[in-house]
Amino acid sequence: MTAPALRARAISKRFGPVNALSDVDFVLETGEVHALLGVNGAGKSTFIKILSGVYRKDEGSIEVGGEAIDCRDPKEAIRHGIATVQQHPELVADFTGYENIFLGREAARSGLFSRIERTDLSRRANALLKRFPVDIDLSKTVAEMSAVEREIVAILQALAGDHIRVLILDEPTSTLTEVEKTVLFRLIDTLRQAGISVLYITHRLEEVMEIADRLSVFRGGRMVASMPVADVKAKNLSLAELMLGEALDHVFPPRAEPDAIGETVLAVRGLTAAGAFSNIGFELRRGEILGIFGLVGSGADELAKALFGAIPVEGGSVVLKGHTIAPRSPREALKAGIFLVPGDRRVEGLALTETSIFNITLANLKRASGTAGILKRAGNRTASGEFAARLALSPPNLSMPVSGFSGGNQQKIVVAKGLFAEADVYIFVEPTIGVDIGARAKLYGLMRELSGTAGVIVLSSDCDEAHGIADRTFALYKGRQIAPPDGLQTRNQLLMAGIMGELHRD
Numbered sequence: 001m002t003a004p005a006l007r008a009r010a011i012s013k014r015f016g017p018v019n020a021l022s023d024v025d026f027v028l029e030t031g032e033v034h035a036l037l038g039v040n041g042a043g044k045s046t047f048i049k050i051l052s053g054v055y056r057k058d059e060g061s062i063e064v065g066g067e068a069i070d071c072r073d074p075k076e077a078i079r080h081g082i083a084t085v086q087q088h089p090e091l092v093a094d095f096t097g098y099e100n101i102f103l104g105r106e107a108a109r110s111g112l113f114s115r116i117e118r119t120d121l122s123r124r125a126n127a128l129l130k131r132f133p134v135d136i137d138l139s140k141t142v143a144e145m146s147a148v149e150r151e152i153v154a155i156l157q158a159l160a161g162d163h164i165r166v167l168i169l170d171e172p173t174s175t176l177t178e179v180e181k182t183v184l185f186r187l188i189d190t191l192r193q194a195g196i197s198v199l200y201i202t203h204r205l206e207e208v209m210e211i212a213d214r215l216s217v218f219r220g221g222r223m224v225a226s227m228p229v230a231d232v233k234a235k236n237l238s239l240a241e242l243m244l245g246e247a248l249d250h251v252f253p254p255r256a257e258p259d260a261i262g263e264t265v266l267a268v269r270g271l272t273a274a275g276a277f278s279n280i281g282f283e284l285r286r287g288e289i290l291g292i293f294g295l296v297g298s299g300a301d302e303l304a305k306a307l308f309g310a311i312p313v314e315g316g317s318v319v320l321k322g323h324t325i326a327p328r329s330p331r332e333a334l335k336a337g338i339f340l341v342p343g344d345r346r347v348e349g350l351a352l353t354e355t356s357i358f359n360i361t362l363a364n365l366k367r368a369s370g371t372a373g374i375l376k377r378a379g380n381r382t383a384s385g386e387f388a389a390r391l392a393l394s395p396p397n398l399s400m401p402v403s404g405f406s407g408g409n410q411q412k413i414v415v416a417k418g419l420f421a422e423a424d425v426y427i428f429v430e431p432t433i434g435v436d437i438g439a440r441a442k443l444y445g446l447m448r449e450l451s452g453t454a455g456v457i458v459l460s461s462d463c464d465e466a467h468g469i470a471d472r473t474f475a476l477y478k479g480r481q482i483a484p485p486d487g488l489q490t491r492n493q494l495l496m497a498g499i500m501g502e503l504h505r506d
């Protein structure tokens with residue numbers, strides 16, 4: 001019998017008091033696509049970081065093609081044929097796809113490559129594309145590329161060493177649209193056929209069924225299941241239940257009862273921001289959740305920012321609780337009672353080196369401060385502790401810097417920050433990227449709770465999310481609002497509106 005592409009035995013890893021991984025056994029066969037699943041903090045990232053040489057394991061052994069390895073850094077892992085594409089690959093925006101693939105980040109940044117090297121690039125790229133055919137124009141700069149093109153460049157960069165046999169992808173689809181995802185899956189299929197083993201982390205359970213051959217589930221740092229995807233289908237198993245260790249009754253909370261809907265809190269008329277969106281109008285009432293479905297580039301992100309005063313508008317009006325406001329800055333918007341939970345927590349949402357308490361209370365300094373402006377530490381600890389418990393923050397350690405939390409738990413902290421703000425209008429942008437299904441159900445429940453005293457807007461490029469959480473919906477398509485007069489539509493109508501820009505009736 002031939003040895004598997006990769007085998008890990010009894011891997012353990014601790015971070016201080018946290019057992020991030022305990023006694024993990026794992027097998028990755030040659031040419032298989034293997035999905036790693038688990039709730040936030042289950043240990044998936046730690047495991048792939050050990051395989052790729054970022055972290056050292058405390059115990060256990062790893063073999064590649066039957067040969068024991070012990071990598072001290074990522075370069076050594078690459079030498080043994082294990083390459084990793086991070087969730088947010090660092091590419092050089094001003095350089096072409098070719099340059100990014102072959103020159104390495106440092107060389108590309110310094111621009112130190114000769115004409116001969118440049119000519120050589122296309123020859124080598126063509127050889128690479130012959131091995132792994134994919135439709136992409138590598139002469140474009142990364143800045144000109146779409147999200148999926150950037151992902152493809154990062155994958156080709158990882159595969160540029162000829163001997164790579166294991167490719168690790170960390171949530172490769174989290175920022176891709178449905179159409180882009182299909183393009184990526186085609187490339188993954190090509191890799192599988194070329195005998196490359198692909199190990200990838202995802203929170204999108206439906207795509208596991210679509211692309212993976214096998215899946216493994218982490219729970220609390222242990223590997224609790226590993227099986228062919230065909231078995232999940234044949235036995236009708238629930239992946240959510242495997243991950244959570246308990247049944248999940250529903251992901252989305254019930255819709256609002258008609259008598260729970262109150263007065264209009266926000267009225268938007270003819271809102272226009274050049275190049276982003278035009279003539280947007282809607283009313284948001286207390287007690288309801290408005291879902292806005294928009295793909296990347298639809299203007300949804302800009303609309304959220306404009307309502308929050310983070311980007312200027314050219315025309316239209318925003319009326320909050322009967323008063324016309326024109327928030328020119330997030331500070332003004334916050335003061336008026338609008339709170340934004342941004343999509344990209346790394347850039348906009350969190351002070352990563354600060355503790356989670358600091359981050360949660362940041363949004364409402366008035367509430368967090370005593371009369372003399374001194375932070376009420378004990379009170380804040382209690383209130384933010386309560387939110388952390390409601391969101392099942394893991395570990396529930398409020399004094400830990402945010403950077404020590406797993407990605408999904410960082411997202412929960414952003415939301416807890418919003419909950420502390422006591423606003424009249426909450427705007428959530430892509431609220432559950434990287435968040436596991438159990439925590440997602442909790443977040444949706446909290447949004448519904450928030451709508452008890454406020455109006456809530458959820459902007460998402462995931463049609464199921466925008467439709468599932470909302471009482472009313474509309475789509476944004478290339479900056480235009482695509483909305484039926486009554487705001488009621490089925491999931492498929494919303495999908496067509498957001499993807500094609502057309503209104504359909506079933």
Ligand SMILES: Nc1ncnc2c1ncn2[C@@H]1O[C@H](COP(=O)(O)OP(=O)(O)OP(=O)(O)O)[C@@H](O)[C@H]1O
Nearest residue numbers: 015020040041042043044045046405406407408409
């Ligand atoms: N550098 C670190 N320092 C301290 N604790 C850490 C560190 N990295 C991970 N942990 C802890 O180890 C556990 C496993 O985290 P890990 O990032 O592997 O989870 P994950 O399954 O990848 O989660 P997510 O889906 O949210 O990314 C968590 O409790 C996390 O807080």
